[in-house]
Amino acid sequence: MTTLNQLRAFVEAERLGSFTAAADQLLVAQASVSELVRRLEEELDSQLFVRGSRRLSLTAAGQELLPYAQQALHAADSGRQAVQSLGSLGGGTATFGVPRNADYYLLSSLVQTFHSRYPAVRVRLVGQNSAETAAAIAAGDIEAGLVVLPIDDEELTVTPLMRDEVFYISANPENTRKPITIRQFAKAKLVLYDVHYGWNDPTRRQLAERAQLAGVRIEPQIEIEHVEAALKLVAGKVGDTIASSAVIDSATFPKDLHTAPFAEPLYDTIALARHRGRPLSNATREFARLAEDTIRELRVDEPARTGTGRESVVPQKARSAR
Known part of the structure; x- marks a missing residue:
């Protein structure tokens, strides 16, 4: 099997014109x-070489091989440099997908922590709906990301981290x-968000499946993009939301709003997804x-609902409103 050492010896001998000069360059005999x-x-x-003259020259076979050998060595050297740089986290880029509501899960502080530890590493955080994050990971546009389940995971490895009740x-x-x-939910006047992804949004997807089993349809009165805007409309008594x-x-949650759980508790399951x-x-x-540590700490720090055996972030405001 052809090795990189063989290709390197060949390329250096051609470049320098002799085996002796190539040996000096490679620090070998x-x-x-x-x-x-x-x-x-x-x-x-x-x-590969015409031997006997003062300077080595390539045969036709050597001329054919040379560009491929140079390309292979360049790729190997570039790969080694990238790995060495990332091995010490002294460079490179972390590409990661996060939910659009990432700030509610303290992920802004995560970026600050990462940057303080590894200031030479660039960070690309792509915030979008979990359906699009999953598709981007599958396509190779993003290396990994946090998503809300369910998603289409045919090519992904998914690790659930925490459940957050809706x-x-x-x-x-x-x-x-x-x-x-x-x-009751299907009969209500609803203001729902994530209009761009509609019923492909993971939370809406769960609701649609439940409605289908119950033989009803959920038809929101108003659909908009962001949860914050939906809450403002609810505060204005335009309709209800989740x-x-x-x-x-x-x-930022409006103080005068009231909350109730679903009769069959509904959860956003936050998970880490990566390409398999x-x-x-x-x-x-x-x-x-x-x-992952940040999300797991949220799960540990918040109290679980008594007597249910379910892990959930249950805020004081939600508990007192029931």
Whole structure:
């Protein structure tokens, strides 16, 4: 099998015009360079150099091989430099997908922590709906990311990290006195967000599956893009919506809104996703590790709901509103 050492000896001998000069460049004995080239010629069953003159010259076979050998060495050297750089996290880029509501899960502080530890590493955080994040990982546009389940995961490895309960939100306290059924939800005047992805959005996807099993359809009155805008409309008594515990527990959640759980509890399951067949760069692997630790710490720090056995972020505001 042809080795990089054989190709390097061949390329250096051609570049410098002699085995002796190539040996000096490679810091090996002249006999070693000659032997490497000889073995390469045997494997290819072709003579690569015209020997006997003062300067080595290539045969037709050698001229044919040269650009491929140079290309192989360049690729190997570039790969080695990239790995060495990332091995110490002294360079490279961490490419990672995050949910658009990432700030509710303290992921902004994650970026600050990563940058303080590895200031030479560039960070690319792509914030989008989980359906698009999953597709981007599968296509190789993003190395890994945090997603909300369910997603299409045919080419992905998915590691669930935390469940965050989703609640019904209304400005009318009468609408939240009891847990809401999927039939009641389908009859409500709804303001739903993530309009671009619609029913491909993971949370909406769960609701649609429940509605289908119940034989009803969910048809929102208003659809917009962001949860913050939906909450403002709910505060204005335009309609009702849904939100996760992390959103409800945030400082931006309107104070006068009321919450109720679903009769069959509904959860956003946050997971780490990566391509099944592609190794992560060291930079992205380290970022993913820190992201996983951040999410797991949220799960540990928040109390689980008593008597259910379910792990959930249950904010004080949501608990007191029930």
